[in-house]
Amino acid sequence: MKLSTSLLSLTTAGSLLTLSATAANWTAGFQSGKPALKSISQLAFGPDGILFVADTKAAAIVALETGDTRQAPDGGTVKIEGLAQKLAALLGTRPEDILIDDLAVNPLSHQAYLAVSRGRGPTAVPVLIRVTAGSQLELVNLDTIKFSRAELPDAPIDGVVGDPKRQSNPRMESITDIAFLEDRVLVAGLSNEEFSSTLRAIPFPFKTVANGTSVEIYHGAHGRFETRAPIRTFVPFNVGNQPQLLAAYTCTPLVQFPLSDLKPGAKIKGKTVAELGNRNRPIDMLVYQKDGQEFLLLANSSRGVMKVNTDKIETVDGIAQPVPDGKTQGLKYETVSGWTGVDQLERLDAKTALVVRHTENGSINLESLPLP
Template identity: 70%
Template sequence: MKPFSPVSRARALAPVLALGLMTSSCLAANWTAGFEEGKPAIKSISQITFGPDAILFVADSKSASIFAIATEDAKAGAPGKMIQVAGINAKAAALLGTTADQVLIDDLAVNPISHTAYLAVSRGRGPDAVPTLIRVKQDSQLEWVNLDRVKFSRVDLPDAPTDTPPAEGRRGANPRVETITDIAFLEDRLLVAGLSNEEFSSTLRSVPFPFKKVARGASVEIYHGAHGRFETRAPIRTFVPFMVGNEPQLLAAYTCTPLVQLPLKDLLPGSKVKGKTIAELGNRNRPIDMIVYQKGGKDYLLLANSSRGVMKVSTDKIEAAENIAEPVKDGSTRGLAYETVKGWTGVDQLDRLDQDTALVLRHSEGSVQNLESLPLP
């Protein structure tokens, strides 16, 4: 969904850059070392994001697993090419032999090397739906991605510590599902945010990559201490890794739209972490997706929302931002300054195509979805 690109990292992670590059080059040959070859048993695709060396991470909520797939789509793409596909949902459907109403595009991720867009597409809308990948190359042509024989690696996420087997009399499988709401790759780990369909809990896991077994309970509970005296458990909708000063942080948007900053070093297994609310982004609104980018030497965050359009947040004051501890009474916004980007309406998915361009999946009236390249604001 949002690769932590070499470009932004070079600046954003300046203090650790030398170390980072050395580590990367030492490990470069090893990213796929433990991969097996064959057909990954993917049951659903909730989220996708790119890691190093054109490795695509696929989050499968149904089987509570993450797959790392070597796409081998590692030839550098030409800069400045704009992907434009009108009616992408109908075109993807035709490729899969069905109509637009029978497919759902669940996520979008751009390969930062080739600038090819990958779409997580569900063929069908019921429990027997077939998850699949379609890619859109720089010439805007669609191609189905065959995963029958690929190099891949898989890690299973442990159930919540309190989970117990279904009792007798409850037929079938355990109805509890932890839906993966976002994933992001950072340096040598994959961060995975999840939301349960039973207890109201939100987890954030840090999964080392190359994958090892994830320890049971290797999750953290996130609180945000906003809104005066009450701290609450809150589900993270979307997040990006980001440097604040010298420290890697997560900027996370919660389902009720405050923007929260969490230090990554606090995210230890089993810990309870309290984030700092750095902006309130308004009501009647849900965050959908976010990316970070640079323009004119400054860092920005772009946040797509359900009803308040796309917000551009200047992040150069994050370091100094104070926790918003008091409810905002006058209807104005508090915290980091942001502007609403005009014309970016109906955004369903968002990623960065290259350093100057965003790629958005957005809907117009009716059910038509378009894939459009837009200059970063």
């Protein structure tokens, strides 16, 4: 998820008026009914309580009108221990058959939403859970809801026709992250066949025909080598008035590029602002402000949560030369102590993060933590 950060950035950049002016039109073209989701892989909030759901199995993005539009003050806290057990009880199954695939927070109400899989096999049922005030879990009814749907552009190539042995196309693109920024949904994914690095931008409200642009993301190492670079996770943020993306590649660099680079057919390299190095497997990112400075938090499966001061992101030199052993270049980072086992990371409000974390005794907890 990522919108809360971009909304805040836009607000601070003085663009709130633009958002309000078009707010009435966001649900234009929505239909009422059952969105028939095959999976819920990633979540991201847009304006007016609209929740974007990435459905990897259906290769689609679905916008849901949650109706959760009541503005709530900052300062709420969340604590749920034994999340898998409680979700299993609610959904009538075993804790080991619960997977938590993503977490998003509505920037208006500060209510959290969880993408949950009831089951672990191909017939698993995707469900959307809302965490209400008082840390209660509630199933969001997706039988009747207002929604709008966009198929992912650039369907995979399919060759030989009429092959009776091929029952279905085995290719699938796992959506690794989505975000809403200004008037489009950005979608990063990784194919289970070719090594692609497509980042897509789908205009919202969704249109029926023209469904967005795709760009190829490349990583240029030291001005010499250039490879496709799939994005694992990314976060929109503003530098001045210019919307930017900060992306963590699967091959570990942290890269920045302006949103205006996302033009049809573009080949984007971006500026490498940090080399996080080996054993670095980024999971989630968020940006926030504290004491007048801008920070990035990066949850990482093997290094804990890293905090990066991004104030100087515009002036830091892109990393163009090899970084010697044990040294880091570009933006400096520190590991946030005590934030262990973080699997999902979101911003609950201006001063608080919300995490799904696993403890040493195997419990999965949802809890709010003051932003460091």
